[in-house]
Amino acid sequence: MLQEIEQQRALLRTESLELLRKNQHPSGAFIASPTFSQYDYCWLRDGTWIAYSLLVHGYREEVRDHIRWVCESMGRYEEKVDLLPQRLASGEPLQNTWFFSARYTLEGLEDESDWPNFQIDGYGSWLWLVAQYLKSGDEPLPQTWDHGAQLVIRYLEMVWDIPNSDCWEEFNEHIHPATLACLIGGLKEIAPFLHSHWSERALLLERTVTDYVLAHRHESGYFPKYIGSETIDASLIWLAVPYGALPPDHPSMVKTIEKIEQEITREGGVKRYPQDTYYGGGQWIILSAFLGWYYLKAGKVQNAEELMTWIIRQKEDDGSLPEQVLDDTNDPSMIEPWEERWGAVATPLLWSHAMFLILDKELSGYNQQEGERDE
Numbered sequence: 001m002l003q004e005i006e007q008q009r010a011l012l013r014t015e016s017l018e019l020l021r022k023n024q025h026p027s028g029a030f031i032a033s034p035t036f037s038q039y040d041y042c043w044l045r046d047g048t049w050i051a052y053s054l055l056v057h058g059y060r061e062e063v064r065d066h067i068r069w070v071c072e073s074m075g076r077y078e079e080k081v082d083l084l085p086q087r088l089a090s091g092e093p094l095q096n097t098w099f100f101s102a103r104y105t106l107e108g109l110e111d112e113s114d115w116p117n118f119q120i121d122g123y124g125s126w127l128w129l130v131a132q133y134l135k136s137g138d139e140p141l142p143q144t145w146d147h148g149a150q151l152v153i154r155y156l157e158m159v160w161d162i163p164n165s166d167c168w169e170e171f172n173e174h175i176h177p178a179t180l181a182c183l184i185g186g187l188k189e190i191a192p193f194l195h196s197h198w199s200e201r202a203l204l205l206e207r208t209v210t211d212y213v214l215a216h217r218h219e220s221g222y223f224p225k226y227i228g229s230e231t232i233d234a235s236l237i238w239l240a241v242p243y244g245a246l247p248p249d250h251p252s253m254v255k256t257i258e259k260i261e262q263e264i265t266r267e268g269g270v271k272r273y274p275q276d277t278y279y280g281g282g283q284w285i286i287l288s289a290f291l292g293w294y295y296l297k298a299g300k301v302q303n304a305e306e307l308m309t310w311i312i313r314q315k316e317d318d319g320s321l322p323e324q325v326l327d328d329t330n331d332p333s334m335i336e337p338w339e340e341r342w343g344a345v346a347t348p349l350l351w352s353h354a355m356f357l358i359l360d361k362e363l364s365g366y367n368q369q370e371g372e373r374d375e
Contacts, residue, residue, distance in 0.1 A: 008312050013360055015319035016353035017057060020050055023350060024062055025106040028069030032103075033323070036346035041103040041111055044070060044122025045167060045182075046351045048129045049286075053354035055133060056361045063133055070126050071148035073108035074100065081155050088158060094118075100155060102165070116165040116172055121179040123152045127186030128243065134193050141193045149190055153202055156183055160209055166226065167235050168272060174226035177213050178235035184210050185243025210245055214252075222255040225273055232259040233273040234287040241294045248298040257294065265291070266328045268310030279338045279345055280329030285311055285321050289355030296362050308363060311356055320348035321356060 023034050025042075030050045032039035051066040080100060087098050101110040102119035111117060130145055141149075160183055165172040167179065187206035191199045218224045225233035236256050240248045247253070264271040269283025270291050292307035314325050323346040326335055 005309055005312060008315070009308070009360065012312060012315055012319065012321075012356060016321075016357050017054070017059075019319075019348060019353055020054055020350055020357075021059065021062060024065070027072075027106055027108060028065035028067075029073075029104065029106040029108065030066065030350055031106060032351065033346040033349050035348070036323075036343070038342055039346055039349075040106075042069075042106055043103040044126050045102075045119075046354075048122065048125040049358070050350050050354040052129055052132060053357035053361075055129075055136060057357060060133070060137065063129075067126075067130055067133060067145060069108060071144050073104045074148060074151055076108065077101070077110065078151060081151055081158075084155070084158050094162070099159065099164075102169075116169045118164045118172065119167065119169070119179070120156065120159055120164055121167050121176075121182040123156060124179075124182035124184070124186035124243075127152055127190040128182070131186070131189035131193060135189075146194065149194060150198055153187070153198060153205065156187070157201070157205055160205065161212070166233075168276075168278075171226055174228070176226045176233075176235075177216070177223045178233060178238050180209050180213050181236075181238040181243045181245050184213070184245040185238075188244065213239070213245060217252055220255070221252050222259055223252060231274055232256070232263055234260050234264055234270050234284070234291070235272070236260070237287070237290045237294050241290065241297050248294060257291075260291065268307055269314075269325055269328065271330065274330065277331045277334040279324060280326055280332050280335040282324040282326040282329045282345075284324045285314060285349070285352035286355045289352075289359040292359045293362055296359075296366055301366065304359070304363060308359055311359070316347060321352035322347040323349040323352060 020030070023031050025031065029042035030047050032041060032043055032046050047066055047070070051063045055063045077100060080098060084098060096118050099118045100123065102117050102122055103111050105111065127149060130149060134141060160180070161175065163173050163175050166176040184206055187202040191202040194202060216227045222232070223236050223239060225231045237260070239245045240250070240253045260270065263274050266283060268288060270287035271281055271283055272287065288307045288311055292304040295303040295307070315321055326345065329335065
């Protein structure tokens with residue numbers, strides 16, 4: 001059985017790398033899903049993880065192209081950041097069009113639909129990706145990337161505490177600790193690569209946001225889905241892994257993970273949150289991979305291996321990983337309405353393949369280190 005799983009893992013690794021590279025647009029963008037019409041955009045959030053999974057497997061050129069694409073896409077709308085102080089001070093009701101877009105067309109144009117589009121987690125994540133790229137090589141920070149990072153810092157200074165949609169495109173009237181985790185990680189990681197003035201601004205904002213998150217824990221000690229909420233969300237894993245707002249063994253992080261395990265984890269599959277009804281609210285590949293990554297950092301290697309096995313077993317016959325698995329859902333009656341509206345669950349989802357590749361690399365690195373210690 002173990003040998004079979006390892007063979008499937010090796011095959012899925014090859015298939016995933018091929019899928020991600022094949023679905024990078026000439027612009028540098030990554031489509032979220034090539035077969036699901038609602039996902040024919042590039043989200044900065046998804047793009048970050050797709051690019052990072054390629055980075056850890058040695059594909060630097062593809063990552064560089066994606067980072068450049070984000071700079072170009074933001075640059076088309078730089079005037080928004082210039083106008084934002086005046087607009088926010090006007091007292092007028094906030095307009096989605098004032099803010100940077102959460103997703104762009106593959107050509108780098110904003111999505112002009114009415115889909116929730118004011119989300120800031122992707123911009124913090126992009127800063128984090130740029131830092132990971134620079135840390136993994138000896139290239140200096142290109143001038144255009146430096147300008148892009150400054151633009152994002154200016155933007156986040158103004159919007160970090162304005163309610164906006166969470167990473168699932170929902171609950172736009174709230175502030176979300178998982179979103180703020182992306183900002184914390186991105187600002188902290190990019191700061192060493194910036195000139196002193198911008199480095200200081202990044203770190204000041206990072207400390208401000210970190211203090212805010214810590215001050216708004218639930219009275220029971222865990223981090224809530226959004227400020228003032230009683231419920232949990234698996235994206236809160238980001239506070240520890242990978243963004244490092246807190247160490248994995250921080251008491252509040254441990255309590256948060258325990259709630260995730262108890263309330264939204266079923267036989268390896270991790271759901272988004274207890275009240276989720278999107279396609280019934282099933283088990284998400286990406287979240288199982290994030291939890292596995294957390295377990296590895298927390299020293300729970302067996303738990304991480306079990307989650308990896310669960311992910312591998314969700315592979316379709318053609319090698320595709322879905323967005324979510326519907327074997328155990330919060331509300332089965334909501335599967336059919338979503339299928340009638342949008343078709344079957346998005347398969348393949350590039351983010352799912354990316355998270356498999358990241359957990360695969362993390363586990364391989366851990367096992368290699370252990371092997372070297374034993375010699």
